[in-house]
Amino acid sequence: MNQLELLWQYQQADIEADNLEASIRRSPKRQKLVKLRDSFQELQKSLKQVEDEVLAMLDRMDALKDAISLTEDQIKALQARVQNEPASDSAQVRGYIEEAQRLSASLQDFEQETRRLRKIAADRDRVQRDLKVRLVAAKEEFIPLRDEFDSEYKEAQTQIAQMREKAKAKLEGIDAEYIEKYNTIKQHSTPPIAKLRDGQCGGCNMSFPSSVLSSIKSGKLVECETCGRMVIV
Numbered sequence: 001m002n003q004l005e006l007l008w009q010y011q012q013a014d015i016e017a018d019n020l021e022a023s024i025r026r027s028p029k030r031q032k033l034v035k036l037r038d039s040f041q042e043l044q045k046s047l048k049q050v051e052d053e054v055l056a057m058l059d060r061m062d063a064l065k066d067a068i069s070l071t072e073d074q075i076k077a078l079q080a081r082v083q084n085e086p087a088s089d090s091a092q093v094r095g096y097i098e099e100a101q102r103l104s105a106s107l108q109d110f111e112q113e114t115r116r117l118r119k120i121a122a123d124r125d126r127v128q129r130d131l132k133v134r135l136v137a138a139k140e141e142f143i144p145l146r147d148e149f150d151s152e153y154k155e156a157q158t159q160i161a162q163m164r165e166k167a168k169a170k171l172e173g174i175d176a177e178y179i180e181k182y183n184t185i186k187q188h189s190t191p192p193i194a195k196l197r198d199g200q201c202g203g204c205n206m207s208f209p210s211s212v213l214s215s216i217k218s219g220k221l222v223e224c225e226t227c228g229r230m231v232i233v
């Protein structure tokens with residue numbers, strides 16, 4: 001067997017291992033796991049967001065509580081002033097009225113915002129509880145499936161390792177130069193060796209001129225100009 005034929009034998013074993021590896025990666029169980037994991041992370045992100053919103057609202061509600069009690073103190077102080085220093089002219093009366101209106105408007109604003117926040121907080125609380133329930137459910141679905149996949153994966157990995165060993169044994173007698181070329185081509189075109197089919201490259205269906213065809217048929221190392229694969233008879 002010449003170098004290219006040996007390399008072809010190696011390719012058969014190498015690609016077989018690759019295919020098993022790819023089928024594990026593409027397995028429906030793994031796809032489902034990836035999907036479940038993504039939705040789990042999405043839920044976690046949403047929950048964190050809601051929790052942050054609730055924390056910010058609680059902070060704001062604390063600040064409002066302080067503002068309300070400060071305004072109430074100011075109203076009491078104004079009432080005391082009105083009693084202790086009754087207005088002596090219309091300008092002073094207007095001054096007292098305006099201050100009372102300003103304080104009462106602020107108080108109303110603060111109370112209105114507090115009510116609005118309380119309503120939103122109650123809604124967020126429901127969302128938070130719902131997200132937690134969904135997180136638990138997602139986890140319950142994920143864990144058994146993951147364990148099942150893990151044991152299948154371990155089994156497949158053993159099988160793949162055996163196939164890789166078998167492939168490696170087939171490298172014996174092949175020049176390092178050929179192996180390197182194979183690995184380089186594999187990075188962009190796989191499988192790296194194609195058979196000649198009806199005068200065309202079996203990898204990309206490009207037709208070869210007769211001079212190239214005779215080189216291929218004589219067993220020379222020929223790379224397809226279009227796809228870069230090594231072409232053999």
Ligand SMILES: [Zn+2]
Pocket residue numbers: 201202203204205206224225226227228229
């Ligand atoms: Zn080609």
